[in-house]
Amino acid sequence: MKLKGKALRFEKQNDDINTDYIISGRYKFKIQDPYELAKHVMEDLEPDFYKRVNKGDFIVAGENFGCGSSREQAPMSIKYAGISCVLAKSFARIFYRNCFNLGLPAIEVDTDQFKNGDEVEVDLDNGVIVRIGRDRSKKEIKIAPLPKTMQTLLSDGGLVEHFKKHGGFKLD
Numbered sequence: 276m277k278l279k280g281k282a283l284r285f286e287k288q289n290d291d292i293n294t295d296y297i298i299s300g301r302y303k304f305k306i307q308d309p310y311e312l313a314k315h316v317m318e319d320l321e322p323d324f325y326k327r328v329n330k331g332d333f334i335v336a337g338e339n340f341g342c343g344s345s346r347e348q349a350p351m352s353i354k355y356a357g358i359s360c361v362l363a364k365s366f367a368r369i370f371y372r373n374c375f376n377l378g379l380p381a382i383e384v385d386t387d388q389f390k391n392g393d394e395v396e397v398d399l400d401n402g403v404i405v406r407i408g409r410d411r412s413k414k415e416i417k418i419a420p421l422p423k424t425m426q427t428l429l430s431d432g433g434l435v436e437h438f439k440k441h442g443g444f445k446l447d
Contacts, residue, residue, distance in 0.1 A: 276380075276398075276399040276400060276426060276429060276430060277396065277397065277398050277399070277400075278331065278333075278359045278360050278380070278395075278396070278397040278399070279331055279359075279394070279395070279396050279397075280329065280330075280331035280332040280333050280359050280360075280394075280395055281329065281332045281333070281392055281393065281394060281395065282332075282333050282335045282362075282389045282390065282391060282392065282393040282394075282395050282406075283324075283327065283328065283332050283333065283334055283335060283358075283391065284335045284336070284389065284390070284391040285317070285320055285321055285324075285336070286321070287320060287321070288320060289336050289337035289386075290336075290337035290338040290339060290364075291337075291338065291339045291342055292320065292336055292337075292339075292340050292341070292342075293341070293342045293343030293344075294341060294342070294343040294344045294346060294348075294349040294370065295319070295343055295344075296317065296319055296320045297316060297317060297341065297349040297350075297352060297353065298312060298315060298316060298348050298349050298352040299315060299318065299319050302315050302348075303346060303348045309351050309352070309354075309355040310355050312348060312351065312352045312355065313325065313351075313352045313353075313354075313355035313356035313357075314356075315352070316328075316352040316353055316356045325356055328356050328357050328358060329357065330357040330359075331357065331359045332357065332358055332359065333358065333359060333360050333361070333362055333395050333397075334353065334358055334360075334361045334362070334363075335362045335363070335386050335389045335391075335395075336361065336362070336363040336364075336386065337363060337364050337386060338363070338364045338365050339365055339366070339367060340361060340363035340364075340365070340366050340367070340370065340381075341361075341366050341367040341369075341370025341371065341373075341374075341381075342367040342370070343367070344369075345369040345370075345373070347373050347376070347377060349370060349373070350370065350373045350374045350377050350379050350381075351377055353379060354377055354378065354379040358379070359380070360379070360380040360381070360382060360397055361374065361379065361380070361381045361382070362382050362384050362386055362389065362395070362397075362404070363381070363382075363383065363384075363386060364383065364384070364385060364386055365383055366381055366383065375425055375428050375429065375433070375434070376428070376433055376434040376435075377433045377434075378428065378429055378431070378432040378433035378436065379429075379433075380397070380399060380421075380429055382397065382399075382404070382418060383418075384404060384416060384418050385416075388406060388414060388416070389406055390408065390409070392409060393406050393407060393408055393409070394406070394407035395407075399420065399421050399426060399429070400420060400421075400426070401420060402417060402418045402419055402420035402421075403415060403416070403417060403418070404416040404418055
């Protein structure tokens with residue numbers, strides 16, 4: 276699986292971005308439509324964030340992304356906003372698992388080298404990220420390839436979609 280988009284970083288905070296920053300508690304149970312919920316993604320951290328997302332872009336963050344709660348609305352709002360993948364130095368464990376359950380790739384990588392607006396290409400099969408800077412310089416970053424199980428979940432659209440497609444949990 277290959278993904279392409281632009282790096283979206285946050286000015287105010289990059290570490291410890293909790294699930295209430297991702298989607299405020301005032302929306303979690305009030306809005307049921309995932310596309311409507313996505314319009315409020317990251318708004319407490321950056322009010323116009325949703326407006327600068329183009330389909331396929333990447334959230335680029337620091338340590339402990341997604342800490343705070345186990346609610347699936349946080350990764351769901353990211354996915355439905357059009358973000359193709361989250362790149363961070365580390366993730367809260369439950370958030371990380373929820374991402375894959377919903378079909379949203381979450382990749383641990385040293386994100387210090389990414390600038391806002393960089394072009395990013397991720398090859399999940401081969402474990403390679405290419406960062407293309409504004410000056411067109413390229414840097415190839417090796418990451419651990421995702422296990423086949425995780426790639427299957429992602430290609431099927433998440434755990435529920437995988438079960439619907441295969442009538443249970445099946446791997447090739």
